Amino acid sequence: MSVHIAAKKGEIAKTVLLPGDPLRAKYIADHFLEEVKLVSQTRNIYYFTGKYKGKEISVGASGMGIPSIGIYSYELFTEFEVDTIIRIGTCGAYTTDLKLFDLLNVEFSASESTYAKFSWGIEGDLISHQGSAFGLINETAKSLDLEIKPTYIHTSDIFYRKDEGLPEIASKYNCSAVEMEAFALFANAQYLEKNAATILTVSDIIPTQEQISADQREKALKTMIELALETALKF
Numbered sequence: 001m002s003v004h005i006a007a008k009k010g011e012i013a014k015t016v017l018l019p020g021d022p023l024r025a026k027y028i029a030d031h032f033l034e035e036v037k038l039v040s041q042t043r044n045i046y047y048f049t050g051k052y053k054g055k056e057i058s059v060g061a062s063g064m065g066i067p068s069i070g071i072y073s074y075e076l077f078t079e080f081e082v083d084t085i086i087r088i089g090t091c092g093a094y095t096t097d098l099k100l101f102d103l104l105n106v107e108f109s110a111s112e113s114t115y116a117k118f119s120w121g122i123e124g125d126l127i128s129h130q131g132s133a134f135g136l137i138n139e140t141a142k143s144l145d146l147e148i149k150p151t152y153i154h155t156s157d158i159f160y161r162k163d164e165g166l167p168e169i170a171s172k173y174n175c176s177a178v179e180m181e182a183f184a185l186f187a188n189a190q191y192l193e194k195n196a197a198t199i200l201t202v203s204d205i206i207p208t209q210e211q212i213s214a215d216q217r218e219k220a221l222k223t224m225i226e227l228a229l230e231t232a233l234k235f
Contacts (some may be wrong), residue, residue, distance in 0.1 A: 131195030
């Protein structure tokens with residue numbers, strides 16, 4: 001089958017930052033990387049490769065949801081021989097113990113998805129981060145004097161739902177927040193024996209309906225981006 005990333009072999013770095021939004025990928029490339037080259041824009045899903053403090057790093061979009069990141073992360077790991085993917089994104093908190101702008105380092109992702117089972121024969125509804133990235137994120141956060149919280153999260157392909165109560169699987173594993181991609185990323189990395197991590201910024205508190213504004217979003221995400229980039233230097 002044809003791949004969905006149009007870059008040539010060698011144009012993607014060994015470490016990739018993977019936000020969901022193509023324009024967020026472009027923002028990172030424009031504001032944080034040097035010697036930037038656009039290496040793919042198929043379906044308006046941008047991928048850039050450049051240098052951060054002298055190290056080659058790529059940044060690109062995963063799109064939204066398990067099917068989309070399942071495709072892009074798999075192709076990065078296999079077609080472009082990427083070793084490490086750090087997903088960076090936002091999440092909605094299930095609990096008021098979390099606050100807006102909190103940084104989360106995903107230790108485990110729980111999901112109702114059958115992606116892992118039917119793609120790779122991975123049984124169960126809970127998958128951990130893969131490889132050394134999780135630990136390096138914690139170390140880097142400490143060195144930058146940033147508070148980051150290791151956590152269990154719920155990965156769901158459902159954004160709107162009839163029942164607004166806490167989903168059963170989130171209750172089962174005491175998940176503190178919900179997002180839409182980590183489970184598939186971790187499953188691909190487990191099967192392919194690669195490094196994968198997910199850093200999230202809390203953008204919404206679901207019980208209170210608090211949310212960060214559009215103006216606050218750029219400032220909030222800047223901290224997460226810098227943490228991911230500083231971690232990427234260690235690979």
